Amino acid sequence: MYGAIISFKDYNIIKGVWDSPWAGLKHFDRFINSYDFWRIMGNTLTLSLYHLVASFPFPIMLALGLNYIRHARFKKTIQMVTYAPHFISIVVMVGIVLQFLSPRTGPLAAIASWFGWELPNMMGDPEMFKSVYVWSGIWQHTGFACIIYLAALAGVDPALHEAAIMDGASKVRRIWHIDIPSILPIIVILLILDMGRIFDLGFEKVLLLQNPLNARTSEIIDTYVYNVGLQSMMPNFSYASAIGLFKNVLAFILVLTVNQISKRVGQSSLW
Amino acid sequence: METNRLWDSKGDRVFNVINYVVMSCALIIVLYPLLFVISSSLSSKEAVNAGRVLLWPVEFGLDGYRAVFREPTFLQAFARSVGYTAAGTIINVVITILAAYPLSRKDLAGRNRIMLLFGFTMFFAGGLIPNYILVKDLGMLDTPWALWLPGALSIWNMIIARTYFQTTIPTELLEAAQMDGCNDYKFLWHVALRLSGPIVAVITLFYAVEHWNQYFNALLYLKSPDLYPLQLVLRQILIRSQVDIEIAGNAAQVAEMVGMAELLKYSLIVVATLPMMIVYPFVQRYFVKGVMIGALKG
Numbered sequence: 001m002y003g004a005i006i007s008f009k010d011y012n013i014i015k016g017v018w019d020s021p022w023a024g025l026k027h028f029d030r031f032i033n034s035y036d037f038w039r040i041m042g043n044t045l046t047l048s049l050y051h052l053v054a055s056f057p058f059p060i061m062l063a064l065g066l067n068y069i070r071h072a073r074f075k076k077t078i079q080m081v082t083y084a085p086h087f088i089s090i091v092v093m094v095g096i097v098l099q100f101l102s103p104r105t106g107p108l109a110a111i112a113s114w115f116g117w118e119l120p121n122m123m124g125d126p127e128m129f130k131s132v133y134v135w136s137g138i139w140q141h142t143g144f145a146c147i148i149y150l151a152a153l154a155g156v157d158p159a160l161h162e163a164a165i166m167d168g169a170s171k172v173r174r175i176w177h178i179d180i181p182s183i184l185p186i187i188v189i190l191l192i193l194d195m196g197r198i199f200d201l202g203f204e205k206v207l208l209l210q211n212p213l214n215a216r217t218s219e220i221i222d223t224y225v226y227n228v229g230l231q232s233m234m235p236n237f238s239y240a241s242a243i244g245l246f247k248n249v250l251a252f253i254l255v256l257t258v259n260q261i262s263k264r265v266g267q268s269s270l271w
Numbered sequence: 272m273e274t275n276r277l278w279d280s281k282g283d284r285v286f287n288v289i290n291y292v293v294m295s296c297a298l299i300i301v302l303y304p305l306l307f308v309i310s311s312s313l314s315s316k317e318a319v320n321a322g323r324v325l326l327w328p329v330e331f332g333l334d335g336y337r338a339v340f341r342e343p344t345f346l347q348a349f350a351r352s353v354g355y356t357a358a359g360t361i362i363n364v365v366i367t368i369l370a371a372y373p374l375s376r377k378d379l380a381g382r383n384r385i386m387l388l389f390g391f392t393m394f395f396a397g398g399l400i401p402n403y404i405l406v407k408d409l410g411m412l413d414t415p416w417a418l419w420l421p422g423a424l425s426i427w428n429m430i431i432a433r434t435y436f437q438t439t440i441p442t443e444l445l446e447a448a449q450m451d452g453c454n455d456y457k458f459l460w461h462v463a464l465r466l467s468g469p470i471v472a473v474i475t476l477f478y479a480v481e482h483w484n485q486y487f488n489a490l491l492y493l494k495s496p497d498l499y500p501l502q503l504v505l506r507q508i509l510i511r512s513q514v515d516i517e518i519a520g521n522a523a524q525v526a527e528m529v530g531m532a533e534l535l536k537y538s539l540i541v542v543a544t545l546p547m548m549i550v551y552p553f554v555q556r557y558f559v560k561g562v563m564i565g566a567l568k569g
Contacts, residue, residue: 062297065293068290069290069294074294077298078297078298080552080555082301083555084301084551087480087547088547089486089502089547090484090486091484091503091509091510095509095540096304096540098509099308099311099533099536102322105321105322107325109322110325139301139304143301147562170282171286172282172286207487208506208510222399225399226399229403230403230491240399240400241397241398241401245398248396252394252395
């Protein structure tokens with residue numbers, strides 16, 4: 001964290017962190033006023049919000065559905081299969097995505113051709129990038145994310161259900177009036193936590209999915225830092241570091257704010 | 272939630288049918304891509320290149336796997352990754368326990384302040400570039416240490432372990448042991464750890480998965496290809512489509528390799544993921560347990 005002070009300096013490899021000359025807020029200023037600023041902030045926030053909104057409901061639905069599956073073996077199978085993709089590495093995951101969406105040899109292209117459609121090259125289309133990122137994430141992590149809701153549902157007092165059955169409540173009504181209210185506190189906490197993490201995208205995955213064709217929408221703050229600071233021909237450590245620090249400060253403020261809100265709402269807080 | 276079938280009203284039966292259908296769809300959606308990758312890896316290269324594989328292997332063959340196991344780069348990277356994962360995980364687990372146990376003890380002076388410092392790093396970090404400069408200045412660039420030390424302690428896992436120590440090891444046990452002249456190190460080794468098998472298993476697994484799947488640190492810190500872990504080699508082949516044709520030697524082999532690229536990718540995906548998928552069913556319950564303990568705290 002000490003190295004973060006180079007954000008306020010003109011870092012020079014030979015002089016080192018301490019002896020490089022001070023530059024004040026120059027780098028922050030340059031970033032905020034730069035041509036790329038709004039595009040990158042916009043990409044980061046839209047990708048994050050899209051991810052949050054689209055992926056949040058699925059684990060809850062899966063858990064509610066599983067909870068009413070009577071055959072233990074069927075339930076176990078679903079759990080086993082849906083948890084598994086969580087353990088696939090990011091590199092392999094992106095590899096699978098690329099193979100799957102390939103307009104030439106992928107299965108989606110073949111299925112589309114039955115209907116006489118032609119599959120667009122999704123990896124080359126900047127408009128499709130966000131959907132590819134978000135939905136492949138949903139495919140991979142929904143199963144594992146539902147564990148926590150399943151645990152919460154297992155903790156619901158069976159007496160409530162028995163009473164409801166006696167009164168003739170249907171399953172849909174029991175879900176609506178018993179299950180959902182019972183797990184609502186956990187839903188709220190997880191939602192709040194996720195909102196605090198809006199700046200923390202799956203940077204490593206974005207970097208792998210990124211290619212020159214979709215860079216217009218796939219460049220987020222983290223990949224920008226990496227590309228400016230370490231990938232370019234003339235790495236600018238101080239500038240890249242300032243951008244990173246800028247993001248981290250924003251993210252930290254966000255976490256604090258969100259935590260305050262959760263305290264106010266009366267749910268538990270992080271600390 | 273188990274109800275007698277006889278009791279189900281008409282509406283409930285409709286619900287059951289819909290629920291089973293939806294759940295089956297979810298199962299198929301998750302299963303299909305996995306099945307497709309495995310089937311493709313077992314098909315012939317012509318079928319893969321023409322996109323004829325949809326569900327089951329077409330023109331069954333093991334050519335892809337033969338090519339994978341003939342490729343020394345891949346096998347070496349595989350072995351290297353096993354080594355990195357083993358060493359890295361040992362470092363992680365030792366450091367995590369050495370941090371978690373003292374912090375679980377109420378008689379540690381300044382406990383809350385230390386926790387606060389640890390917690391702070393969870394929410395605020397210097398960033399990518401300062402980390403890079405730090406690793407560089409410590410002389411760890413292009414050494415395996417760059418993969419092991421920067422992430423040696425995951426605060427999250429440390430908190431999980433600490434919570435476990437706090438809730439399962441009674442203070443009376445410590446007092447009794449101290450009466451008998453047992454010092455802290457002995458207590459940790461002979462008593463506390465013996466009682467904490469499940470949590471050690473959980474954090475070991477979490478760390479091991481992380482190491483095995485990690486590519487970015489290697490991409491960032493390692494420059495020489497003979498240090499590359501498996502994931503980085505996979506990245507070159509799967510994502511950048513750089514199949515090293517030179518390794519194939521003579522012209523006939525080159526010709527054979529060219530058409531193989533797609534098939535090779537599928538086989539690679541399967542071989543690289545296999546270790547995880549073989550171990551996974553046996554350790555699944557530990558992961559679930561880990562998530563639960565984490566949830567208690569969070």
